Amino acid sequence: MSKIHVTTTVNGDETEFLCDPRETLLDVLRDRLSLTGAKEGCGTGDCGACSVTLDGRLVCSCLVLGAEAEGKSIGTVEGIAQGEELDPLQEKFIEYAALQCGICTPGILVATKSLLEKNPDPSETEIRYWLAGNLCRCTGYDKIIRAVMDTAADLRKAS
Amino acid sequence: MSENDVKTNGFKVVGTRPNRPDGTDKVTGRAKFGADMAAPGMLHAAIVRSPHAHAKIIKIDTSKAEALADVKAVMTRADFADGLTGGDWDVLENIMAGEKTLYDGHAVAAVAATSPLAARDAAKLIDVTYEVLPHVTDVDKAMVTDAPIIRAGTADASVPEGLHPNVVRYHESGHGDVEQGFADADLIIEDSFKTEATHQGYIEPHACLAQMGNDGRAELWCCTQGHFNVQKICAKVTGTDASQIRVTASEIGGGFGGKTAVFIEPVALILSRKSNRPVKLVMSRAEVFRATGPTASTSMDIKIGMTKTGKITAGQGVFRLQGGAFPGAPSDLTAMCAFAPYALENVHQVGYDVMSNRPKQAAYRAPGSPMAAFAVESVIDELCNKLGLDPIEVRLMNASKQGTKASFGPKFDRIGLVETLEAAKSHAHYAAPLGEGEGRGISCGFWFNHGGETAVSLALSEDGTAALSVGTPDIGGSRASMCQMAAEELGIPYDKIRTTIADTATLGYNEVSHGSRVTYASGLATIKAARDAVDKLCGRAAAKWGIDRDAVFWEDGCAKPSGPNAGDFDPIPLAQLTARMGATGGPIVGHFEATPEGAGVSFATHIVDAKVDKETGQTSVVRYTVVQDAGKAIHPSYVEGQFQGGAAQGIGWALNEEYIYGEDGRLQNSNFLDYRIPVASDLPMIDTVIVEVPNPGHPYGVRGVGETSICPPLAAIANAVSGAAGVRLTQLPMSPPRILEALDQQASG
C-alpha cells in the first residue's frame, strides 16, 4: 500500500513523514517520529492519555489520522518545557505529587495547558469538567486538581 | 524485631515531602513505559482471540497469514513447552489456549509482522474452526447441578463431596459457637449480597519488547509489577533457563494487582525466537478488558447478631467467588478478612472458589477483602439503624485490638483500628450536617499486607553519593521513599541517592510489587543495606584510627569515635571515607537479601456523604474522608495518594464499574466508554487522615498502605446511598438502574 507524504510542524519544528492512510496521528508521533510522550491508553478517545494540540485545539491524537496533520501545527508534552526550564505547571505537578504512575500525566499536562490558555481563573468545577476526558486511575484526581488550581493562581499573580 | 527496636522519632528525611526523583521524567514525556521502547529491525505482534466463551478448537489454519510477505512468524500453543502441570499449566493455558478456549478473548494464536497494521491484518487471516460449547459466566449459575463443566477434576481435596465440579476450592474457618451467639442477640439481620467483577483499570495496556535467539538468550522489556516473576514464568513456558532471560522492568502505568500476572511476554519471546527479530507486543484496551484479570465477582450471605447496646454476639458469612476459567479466586482471603475488624467470640465463615467462562481473575488491591467488607459492613450498618446506635460507637465497642483473637484465628499484634475510629469520630466531617437528599456511610476495612523475598544493594560512589538498586517496580513513587530511607540511615542528603529498579541479572529474586509490600519490604531492605554499608564505613574509620570497630558509631553522615575514644579523633564524613575506599579495602556496597516477615496488618475507617437523585437513580459522592493507619508515613504525599486512589477506585466499584456479559457469554463493555471508571468531574476532593501506629516488624514502623484503602469504600458508599435512598442496596454497582429498581420495589411494597 502506498504511503502518504505529510509535512507538518511538531512543537515548532517543521517535520516530514510518510504514513499509512490508516495510521493515527498518535501512531505517527510515537512510531515514526519517536515522540513517545503521548500514550495510547484506549485508542478510542475515552482516556485522554494521547492528548495533543492541533493548531491550538485540544484533541485525542488517537482519533486524528496522521494524514490530517498536513499543514497543521502539533503540540505535545515534549514541547511544554522551554529548554531546561520546566513549565510552572510541570513544577507544580511534581511538587504536589499530582502523579503516581505517571502514564496519564502527559495528556493531563497538555489538556491543562490548553485550559489555562483559555481560562486563567478556572473554578474547581471547571477544571474537573475540562479534565473529565483525561482518566487517571491512581490519584483520585485530588492532587491533580490542587496542582492546577495553584498553578493558575501563581500565573495570575505573575501576570 | 521487638517494638523497642522501632525508631519512631528524630527523623530528618523520613516524613518530609521531597520531589520524587523521577518527577522530571514523568512530566516531560521522557519516562519510558512498556510501549515506549523500540529496537532496530523490530517486528510488531498481534494476537488472535476466541470470540466464544467456551469452545473446542477443531483446527487453526495459519496458511493465509503465513503467505503474506510482511509476516515473519506465526505461532500457536504448539510452540510452547509441554509437560507443564498444576499452576504452571494454568498459567500457560491462560497465555494461549490448548484444546479449548475458556472465555471470550482467550488467546489462540499470534503473528509477528513488519508493522502494527500488517500484524493486525494478518491476525484476521488466521482461520480458527471452533465447536461451540455451553458456557456459564454467573457465579451462582456456575454452581448448580446442570451447569456446564469448565474443567473436570480441577477441584482440590478441600472441596466437600456433592458440590459441582466448578467449585474448586473450599474454605471454612472461625471459632466459638455461632448458634449460641445468635441466641444471645437482641436483633439478628441476615441478607444476601452480590458484587460484579471490576477491572484494575490501569491506563497503560500491557506491553513488551522481546528478543530471543535460538541459543535461548533473551532480553525482555515490559511493564510489570514483578519482572523476576515474568522471568520465572517465561522460562517455564518457553522451556528456557531463567538466568538466560534478562528482564528489565519499564516504567509501569498502573497495575493495582493486574500486572502481577503474565500474559503476553512469552508470546513475544517465542515470536522473536521464530523470526530471529525483536518483537513488540502491545495489548489494545479491548484486549486488556477481555483477557487480563478483573476481580472475582461474588455472591455472599451474611448473618450477624447484636445486643441492644451494640455488642456483636455472632457473625456468619458464606462467600462464593467466581474467578474465571481457572482456580484461584481469593475466596479464602475474602472469608478471612470479612470479620477481621471485630473482636467476635462466635464467628464462622465459608468460602467457595468457583470457575466460570470468564478471564482468570487477577489480584486487585487487597484481593477479596473489599467485597467481604461490603457485605459485612452493610449488615452492621443496618443493625445500627434498627437499634438506633451510632455506627462509629458500635464499631469502637467491637473493634479488634492488640491481643484480640482475630476472626481468622491468631491474636493480633499491635494494630491501629481503634485509632482510626477515634480519628474518624473526632473529624469535622463526622459532625457536619447532611444536606437534603444526602446520606452518610461509615465502614472499616482490613488487609493483611505482605513481606516477601527481597534483595537490595546499595553501592557507595567515590564522591560520597549512593546508588541504590531495588527489584520491586515503582508503581506510585516508591523510589522517593527508598531514597528517603537510605538518606536517613546514611546521613547524606536525599538527592545524593539514586534509586534504580534493577533488572533480573543484577539482583537476587524479588517478589512482585504486591501485597502493599514495597515500602515495607524494599524499605526494610534499604535500611538494612544502608546499615550494612555504614558498618563497613565504620570499619574503615576504625582501621584508620587504629581502634576497635565497636568503638566507632555513625551519626549525621560521619564516623565518630565513641566510648573511651570519644573526642580523640575528628569525625570523618562519608565522602572522605569513600574517596579512599579503593585503597582501604575496596568498594563499599551494602546488601540485604532475605524474606522479611513482619508486614503489619492494617485497618482503615472511611466516612462518605452521598446524594441520590431519586428521579434518575444517579448518585453523587459529596464528601469523602479516609482515615488509615500507615504505621509510619515515609513520604506523606504519596501515602495520601494511596488513600485517595483506593477510595476513588472503590467509588467506581460501588457506583459504576462492572463486567457485563451477554447471553452469548461475550463481554459487552470492553472499552472505557462503557466500562466507566471515575472521571475528575465525578469526584470531590478526598480528605485524608494518616494515623501512625508503628508496625513492630519494620525498623521505622511502616505498614503497607496501598491496598487497605480500597476495603471500606464499597460498604461506606452503600451505607451512604442506602441512607440517602431510604432503601438498602445489596448489589454492586449501585448504578442508576439498580437504584431505581430498588426504589420501585420499595414503593410496590
Place this chain on the structure above:
Amino acid sequence: MVEVNLWLGLRTFTGGKDKVEIDAKNIGELLKGLADAYPALSPIIEAGVSVAVDGRLIFNDLTEPIYPESEIYLLQQLKGG
C-alpha cells in the same frame, strides 16, 4: 511439642481435629511434621500455606523459630494485589 490450630476446613484431613500437636522447632519442621502425621494434608501444604506465630504472620520463611508456648495457627496462603 507445639499445638497447631488448623482452619476448620482441614478437619476432614485430621479425623475431625482442629488442633493437633507436632514436634517442631521451626516452621519448616512444623509443616513437615503435619504432612507426616496427616498425609492427607500434604497437598494443601504443598499448594501453599502461611503460619501465624504469636500473632506474627509468616508468609514464606521456613526457618522462623517456634517454641512450645508459641501460639501457632496454620492459615491459607496470604497474597496481595
